[in-house]
Amino acid sequence: MKNLIITVLLLASLSGCGSSHYVEYKTDSLLFSLQYPKATSVQFSSSIDNYVLHDTIKNSSGLWQLTVPSHSELKYFYIVDGSVYLPECKLKETDDFGTENCLYQP
Numbered sequence: 001m002k003n004l005i006i007t008v009l010l011l012a013s014l015s016g017c018g019s020s021h022y023v024e025y026k027t028d029s030l031l032f033s034l035q036y037p038k039a040t041s042v043q044f045s046s047s048i049d050n051y052v053l054h055d056t057i058k059n060s061s062g063l064w065q066l067t068v069p070s071h072s073e074l075k076y077f078y079i080v081d082g083s084v085y086l087p088e089c090k091l092k093e094t095d096d097f098g099t100e101n102c103l104y105q106p
Helices: 002-014
Strands: 020-025 029-035 042-046 063-069 074-080 083-085 092-094 100-104
Touching: 029 074, 042 063
Parallel strands: none
Antiparallel strands: 020 029, 029 063, 042 074, 074 083, 074 100, 092 100
């Protein structure tokens, strides 16, 4: 899995389809946003619900978004066009399988 993530990140940087990512805290939720205009599908997975995949919605500027219930801490990653994608994030944590996930801490 780790090799897959490295390969996806390398291909993304070589193809010029870089992305930006951010989390916005709302009163009772978190808005996850991933700027990846060339993607045809983006799913979000987190520790909130045991890593169930959730489809995100793409707006007209290529920003993929999803709102989840507010949590004190969660681990997450994306699936972009069928491949695991770990965006640049401030905190990362290695999971039980030896791969990294982004870590959100308020």
